[in-house]
Amino acid sequence: MVVNTAFEHDVYLFHQGNLRYSYKMLGAHPASEDGVEGVRFAVWAPNAVQVSVVGDFNQWDGREHPMTKLNDNGIWYTFIPNLEKGTMYKYEILTKHGHLSLKADPYAFSNELRPNTASVVYPLEQYEWSDDEWMKQRESTNVYESPMSIYELHLGSWKFIEEEVFYTYREYADMVIPYVKDLGYTHIELLPLTEHPFDRSWGYQATGYYGVTSRYGTPDDFRYFVDKCHNYGIGVILDWVPGHFCKDQHGLRRFDGEPLYEYDNPAKAEKTQWGTLTFDFGRNEVQSFLISNAIYWLKEYHLDGLRVDAVASMIYLDFGKEGGDWEPNQYGGRENLEAVDFIKKMNEAIFEECPNVLMMAEESTSWPLVSAPTYIGGLGFNYKWNMGWMNDMLKYMEMDPIHRKYHHNLITFSMFYAFSENFVLPISHDEVVHGKKSLLNKMPGDYWQKFANLRAFLAFMFAHPGKKLLFMGSEFGQFDEWKDLEDLDWELLEYDSHASTLNYVRQLHQFYRDMPSLWEMDHEHEGFEWIDPHNYEQSIVSFVRNSKSFTDQLVIVCNFTPEVYHNYKVGVPMDGTYEEIFSSDSEHFGGSGQRNGAPMTTIPEPWQGRDQHIQMTIPPLAVSFLKRTSSSS
Incomplete structure (x- = not known):
C-alpha cells in the first residue's frame, strides 16, 4: 500500500467515524505492486504487538508474512504476491499479554463453509449486473405512495435438499422468485445472511459482517439472486443486525486482545439474554465499520433496503437486564445516547449515499419519531415495524369469537397512532416459532373456522393503513409453526383448504395492487x-x-x-x-x-x-x- 495523501485522508476519516467505504481500505483486495499480482491485506488492530497473515500458502506460520504497523493509527498492512481469489487466510495476532490468537478478517467478503472459520479472498466488482432498468426506476418511485407487500424468507428452511444440505443462491433464485412473483409480493425480506457459525441463530449472531454466508454459495451467487429478483420486478430487503455480535473466538470479540468492537464496560457490552456483545457505538472506528457495512450491502449487492434488527436493544441501556445489571447515562436516564447518535448518523449517511432505499426499524417500544428525519429530531429511518398492531391483532384473533366483543379495542386502538410513523404491519418469523404456533393454528374454532379466521385476518391486514409483511408458510396456511431445521410443509398444497388459501393470498395481492386507495395514502390521516x-x-x-x-x-x-x-x-x-x-x-x-x-x-x-x-x-x-x-x- 502506498501511503499517500488519499490513504492518509481515508485513515483520518476512519478514525473520525466518517469513512463510509472503509471496506475498500481494509480487508483483503487483489492488487499489484511493482508489476506483481497478489493480495494486499489491511486490518485495524491498535492494541496488537504483532499481526501476521497466515493460511495454507504459508502453512499457517505467522513468521512467514508479518504485517507492518502504519504509524500510530492502529492499521497493519502487507502485500503478498502470487495470491489470488479463493485464498483462505486469517490474522495471527500477538496480544499485549503474550497470547497468540487466530482471527477471521472483520472485512472479509467471503468465508469458509461452517464449521470452518477462515476468511476467503474474494474480489469486488466482478459481477455483471443486468438490473439497470430496476435501479433507474427505483430512483423515481415514491415508496410511501406505492403498494408494498413483503415476503419474509429464511432460505435454508424454505426448501432444502436434506437437513443442513441447502440449495445455492442461484438455485433458490430459480425456485423462490417465480413463486413470490406469482403470489404478487412486491419485496422479499431475507433473514440475516451475514456469515454466522450456528444455523439455529438464523443469522442474528454474526461473525462476518461483510461476508454473505457461504452456506448457499458465493458472493456472486447472491448477487445473481438479487439481480434476478430485480429482473422480475421484486425488491430485496436484508435483515441487518448492528446491535450485537457473537462471542466465537475467531470473531470480533477482543479482536486484538482487548475490547475493540465491543464496549470495555461489561454492563454495556453484555447482552445477557442472547449471550452476545454490544458494539461500542461511541467509538469512531466502530461507527465507520458499521456505517460502511450498511452501505456495502446496499451498494455492492444492489439491495433495496435493510431491516434493522432489535433497535430497542441498542437505544435502551436496560434492555433485557435486571435492575442492578445496567448503568444509567450521564443524565440518569436509561437511553444509550451514543447508540441514538450513531443511528441518526448512520441513517443520514445511508440516505446521502443510497437515496430511495428502505431503512426499516424493528423498534418495539413507543420511542417517538423513529421514521422521521433527523433534522426534526427523528431517528432517521423511513419505516418502523408496527409491533403494537401485531401484538393486539394476534391477541384478538386467538380469542374465541364469543369473547372478542369484550376486547374490541384491540382492533380499533391502532388507529389512534397509525399515522405517527410510517408503519409496516409485520407478521414475522418471531410470531410463528418457539411454541407460538403458526398463523393458521393461532386461529380458534373448527377446521373451517380456522381458515376463515385466517382469511379475515389477512384481509383486515391488507385493508389497514401500513405496508405489509408476512412470513413464509403463512401464505398457504401451514399448520405447524416454523421448524427451522426442516423445510416448509409443501405437501399441504395437495389439500383443497391449503391450495385455496394460497390462491386467496394471490388474489388478495392482485386486488391490493389494483386498488390505490389501499396504499396511496397509507401514511396520511385523509x-x-x-x-x-x-x-x-x-x-x-x-x-x-x-x-x-x-x-x-x-x-x-x-x-x-x-x-x-x-x-x-x-x-x-x-x-x-x-x-x-x-x-x-x-x-x-x-x-x-x-x-x-x-x-x-x-x-x-x-x-x-x-x-x-x-x-x-x-x-x-x-x-x-x-x-x-x-x-x-
Missing part, C-alpha cells in the same frame, strides 16, 4: 375514515380507505364472528350504487359464499354519521370490500 368502530356487540367494524384523488373509495366491512347478518345497515360516504368487489368469504377461497351478488343502492336516510346507507349481507368471519360504481340519477 387515507382512512371510520364508518363504525363501535359495534363491539357483533364484533363488526367498518371504514373507508381513500386514494389521493378520492375517486375510488373503498368501503370495508369486517365481521369477526361466525354469525351471518342480512340487511345489515352500513353508512356510506356518497349516494349511488355499491358493489361487493372482493370478499374473503368467496367460495373460490373456501368460504361459505355469503356474497352480495347484486348491486346495493343507497337509501337516503342518515346512518352512522353519513347522509345515506346501504343494506348488505355480512358474511361470517369475513371481510367485504365495496366500491361505488355509479351515482344516483
